[in-house]
Amino acid sequence: MSLSVKEAKNLITEIKKRDTSLGKDMSRWWMYQNHIITAANVAKTIASRIKGMDTEQAYVGALLHDICRTNERNEKRFHGISGYEKLINLDENAARSALLHMFLWNKIRPFEECKQMFFEKKKDYDFVAEYIKNTKVTDEDLLIQLADNLSNKNGFVTIEQRAQDLSERKGISIDKEWLEMRYKLKAYFDKKVGCNIYNLFTKAAVLVKER
Numbered sequence: 001m002s003l004s005v006k007e008a009k010n011l012i013t014e015i016k017k018r019d020t021s022l023g024k025d026m027s028r029w030w031m032y033q034n035h036i037i038t039a040a041n042v043a044k045t046i047a048s049r050i051k052g053m054d055t056e057q058a059y060v061g062a063l064l065h066d067i068c069r070t071n072e073r074n075e076k077r078f079h080g081i082s083g084y085e086k087l088i089n090l091d092e093n094a095a096r097s098a099l100l101h102m103f104l105w106n107k108i109r110p111f112e113e114c115k116q117m118f119f120e121k122k123k124d125y126d127f128v129a130e131y132i133k134n135t136k137v138t139d140e141d142l143l144i145q146l147a148d149n150l151s152n153k154n155g156f157v158t159i160e161q162r163a164q165d166l167s168e169r170k171g172i173s174i175d176k177e178w179l180e181m182r183y184k185l186k187a188y189f190d191k192k193v194g195c196n197i198y199n200l201f202t203k204a205a206v207l208v209k210e211r
């Protein structure tokens with residue numbers, strides 16, 4: 001089963017309505033919206049240049065990868081897991097994207113190192129670790145991971161800009177390994193597409209105000 005672009009957008013509209021009815025501060029909604037729409041456009045653009053990749057699947061997967069992100073703190077549950085559960089009966093590929101988008105190259109660190117991300121829920125961690133162990137990494141997985149890293153609230157960003165944004169927002173320092181995993185991901189797609197993928201995303205081409 002898979003969702004069309006229209007159905008995926010309707011799901012986002014539902015999330016917006018739910019957040020509004022929960023009384024959340026919606027003044028930041030545009031940031032979330034720009035991030036997911038940019039990620040979707042980035043994924044679709046790259047997919048369209050690679051033989052055999054499904055552009056609609058790429059768009060839908062990237063649009064929905066953070067489907068449970070806005071309510072993560074309320075639920076105290078890693079949004080990759082809750083996103084997977086929300087999507088698994090609607091679109092298996094999109095569910096997989098939600099689950100794996102934070103684990104670059106489908107690699108997961110030991111529980112002790114990522115327990116904060118999992119709100120200390122070992123059962124959720126074990127589920128992701130087991131899923132990763134039993135599945136082969138695909139270009140579709142990697143594409144959503146890259147697209148997530150090339151988009152923020154303002155639209156398309158480079159890996160360095162994304163790193164800077166994250167370190168400012170979360171007060172964390174970005175280490176060499178963090179950057180290298182992302183550079184490797186970009187290099188992988190540069191090679192597949194046959195050019196520096198940054199060149200595909202001028203300000204005019206990317207985004208942002210799809211309503």
Ligand SMILES: [Fe+2]
Pocket residue numbers: 035065066148
């Ligand atoms: Fe994201």
